[in-house]
Amino acid sequence: MYINNYKATEIAIIICSWMLALLLFAYLKFGDVNDAFLIQWYDKQLFFNKNIYSVALAYGLLLGSLLSIIHLYVYPRIIQTPSFTKNIIARSVSFLVCFKTADILISLLYNGLNDFHLSYSNQNSILRSLFLYAVIINFLTDFFLLMRKNLGPDYFFNLIRGKYHRPREENRIFMFLDLASSTTIAERIGHIAYSSLLQDCFRELTPLLLKNNASIYQYVGDEAVITWKINKHTNRNQCLDLFFSFQKRLQQKKDYYSQTYHTVPFFRASINEGRIVMSTVGELKMEIVYHGDVLNTAARIQSLCKNYHTDLLISENFYQNIKEEKVYIFKCFNNIAISGKDEKINIYSVNRN
Numbered sequence: 001m002y003i004n005n006y007k008a009t010e011i012a013i014i015i016c017s018w019m020l021a022l023l024l025f026a027y028l029k030f031g032d033v034n035d036a037f038l039i040q041w042y043d044k045q046l047f048f049n050k051n052i053y054s055v056a057l058a059y060g061l062l063l064g065s066l067l068s069i070i071h072l073y074v075y076p077r078i079i080q081t082p083s084f085t086k087n088i089i090a091r092s093v094s095f096l097v098c099f100k101t102a103d104i105l106i107s108l109l110y111n112g113l114n115d116f117h118l119s120y121s122n123q124n125s126i127l128r129s130l131f132l133y134a135v136i137i138n139f140l141t142d143f144f145l146l147m148r149k150n151l152g153p154d155y156f157f158n159l160i161r162g163k164y165h166r167p168r169e170e171n172r173i174f175m176f177l178d179l180a181s182s183t184t185i186a187e188r189i190g191h192i193a194y195s196s197l198l199q200d201c202f203r204e205l206t207p208l209l210l211k212n213n214a215s216i217y218q219y220v221g222d223e224a225v226i227t228w229k230i231n232k233h234t235n236r237n238q239c240l241d242l243f244f245s246f247q248k249r250l251q252q253k254k255d256y257y258s259q260t261y262h263t264v265p266f267f268r269a270s271i272n273e274g275r276i277v278m279s280t281v282g283e284l285k286m287e288i289v290y291h292g293d294v295l296n297t298a299a300r301i302q303s304l305c306k307n308y309h310t311d312l313l314i315s316e317n318f319y320q321n322i323k324e325e326k327v328y329i330f331k332c333f334n335n336i337a338i339s340g341k342d343e344k345i346n347i348y349s350v351n352r353n
Contacts, residue, residue, distance in 0.1 A: 019060030
């Protein structure tokens, strides 16, 4: 079972959220209650003064682990609605089942091992409080995770942290991925079918983004702009693997696309890297934007793919950091003039060996 960084982070968020939430519940419910009063109220003092926090952690770990599995492997299969509201409702119903299951398991465990029991009225009181508290925590967690998914993990965390409130420089890789012959396809199949085609194509792209640690900067018409932050752990092979794996996925589903849209889509792409400026813009609608020659050059290079009869072109900057890789064949085109730049540049086509 492959767990990428995105899934691992989601698992950590869910489990930690529930463990912390139930620890807080235990503290708020029992932390400031006098032990003598607890002895009169409940049958056993030992459970409260020694085990209550370990029980809260165990409950949080069990419930968080169960919900992690459901979030990653059940929800994507049974909840296909694009509606944010319907998604939240469906997840809430699923949560109620999980909550009751975990409650029964924990109750059986403690009844069997510790012969622990609460009076019926006090048990109902605690469960009512815990149930209401858990519903709120589940809603907030689901809302947080859905926003993270819809906005993109990097974009979401950077936005809520206000990381780019002031413009700052970063080294990044950009890929401009564009549907070939898009105008012809749109005219032939109609704009509604064309929009559905783009949805299907970019849906195929999503798991590859997660696998290759890539982020979507933006979708512009029939083009996806993909980015990687450059650091000591950056693996530039992932950039090329993403493109070739995407092309392979589309070819594997060519029968579906032919029958549904009467065409088999293929994409052309360019890759460039360098220093850019990031900042947030807007107040009514805030957005993180990138500025710099790196993006302009990448866009211009992508437009040259058709002229040089290749699906993928990379810049000199990117080539210098990946040229030693033996699994790819690079072909250089020297002194190419591109619009918007006075100096001519070298670009390279890329094919798998």
